[in-house]
Every structure is written in C-alpha cells, then in structure tokens.
Amino acid sequence: MPTSAVRDQIPVLTATGTGATTLAAFHDALVQLDLGHYNLVRLSSVVPPATSVDATGKAPAPAGAWGDRLYCVYAEQRATEIGEQAWTGIGWVQRLDGLGGLFVEHEGTSEQYVANAIQASLRDLVKGQEDAFSAGEMVLNGAVCTGEPICSMVLAPYETAAWNGVAR
Template sequence: MTTARPETGPTIRISTGTGSGRTTLSAFDAALRSAGVADFNLLRLSSIIPPGSTVLEVGAADQLSGAHGDRLYCVYAEAHAELPHHEAWAGIAWAIALDGSGGGLFVEHEGPSREQVDRDLTATLEDLVDRRGGGYEIAGRAITSAMCETEPVCAVVIASYAARGWSVE
C-alpha cells in the first residue's frame, strides 16, 4: 500500500535574532523576540524538510504569526555567551533534493566563532547528503552572532514550519 504525499508542503520561514538579558534564559527570550517568534511554545523537529516545501529567509515581521502560547514546529540553533568579549554564533544550513520533490535536510550548529559554525554546518550537511547517496544541492545557510559586553547574550536562527493552536485536532 502506498501513502499519497501532499503536492505542497509548508513554507518554512528562516529568521535570525539576537538578544541580551540578566540571565541566559532572558537573553534567549530576547533573541526569540528579535527573530519574531517569542510568544510561541517551540516544538523542535529533527531537521527533515518535507516534500513540496519552500524555504524562505525572512525578517522577524514576516515570520509565522499565531496566538500567544500556540505551538511552533521548528528547527533552531541557539548559542549563548556569558563572559565579556565572548561571542555566540548560531547557524542553520540546508540542502534540497535534486529530484524536484522539494524535500531536503536542515543542519544546525552553535559555537564561539563564525569559522567553527561554518565548518560544522558544511561538514554535517556533507555527511548527511553522502549517507543518502547524494542527490541533494546545498541551497543556503543563515548565521547570526552576538557579542557579550556585560550581560549574557543569545544568538538564534529558527526555521519555522507551522504554528498551531491548542484546539483538539
């Protein structure tokens, strides 16, 4: 028995944000606000892009909208720095299948430097593509950073798949 696949998948919106606060948690909240997704409950997914999807890089104002407390299905990278002059770098890279299906892969990494995050994103995405026998094209990456001056900072890159309320489905 074959399961029918939807002809169109989600429009996945990728945004970045940075923030600071008196704690790493409040810095994370500020970074989510900067990325346009602060009032959601985040449900982290395992980095597979469904067939029929479109991946768009957007600003905070063009992220998914929803009511306070809605579920947000997403992939994200978050990095923190707490010491003065330390950096937090976060990034997501993606590859799209060459078969025209719109399916693909995300990878996410965090680190203390752009060089490390770039290197880790590239190596991981290459490994995932190789394990699947190739057939993917590296399509993009989004990276952001924050520098700690006095308060903890957070850098976030988030790929939002869908926002859902809490009504019975």
C-alpha cells in the same frame, strides 16, 4: 504534528537577544523575531516535500495565538563573559526532485567553527546521494558579549498549532 499541509516556504530568521540572565536573553531573541509568545517544539530537521527554504528574511513567520505550539528548527548559543562570542547557524540542502530536504543546526563560539560544522554535517548527510541534492546553503548569526548575557539565534519556523490540534 498536525496533519495539515506545511507551508510552501520555511523562512530562516536571525536575532540576538540580551537580558539579565541567559534565559532572558533567549526569550529576548524570540521576542525580536515576534515569536516570544509560542511554545517551541524542536523538529529533527527534515524539510517537507514541496517546501522551499527562504533565507531572504522576506517570508513571514507562521501566525498563531499566545501559547500555541511553534514547530521549528533552531540553533541557539548563549554567552555571559565580556568578549565571549556566541555563533549559530542553520544549513540546508534541497532534494532536486522536490521531495523535501534536510536542515542542520550548529552552535559554537566562533563563526568558522559553526560554518565548518554545518558544511561537514551536510556533506555527511547526503553522502552517496550527492547528485540528488542541491548545493548546501547556510545562514549564520553571531554576537559578542559586552556585559549583559546574550543569545544568538537562527530559527526556521514551520507552522503553528493550537493546543486543541487545529493548525493555523
């Protein structure tokens, strides 16, 4: 990852895509977030120091050019059968001392399963140091397949970087 500073806020964004295939539905979800022109680089879910998480949908995604790398945490679930559900979520805790936090991401076929998995993961990740972290928060997204394949997505973009190593 580039050595430049990470953004002050990491937005948590949601979208549901559709398409002729599950891959096309995944891409449609990215296009709906205006992120379909990036190469995704999935991160291991650590929130950098002095960075907050914005679940309001008002913080902008990082800017970049066609083909740039987008460092992000995301959950995506696809469904192809009529009536099948696709649920995704990202949860997080922040360190109370401002030195970062933790994301968790889960996917499944029901809202309750994803919410429970996020809560359980956050609980285990801070076990023994609960007093050092904020209460857990989460953003969920879900959809039901009505014919065409769908992809439910929740994505937290950190920053973009050009292939020459220059962060944007």
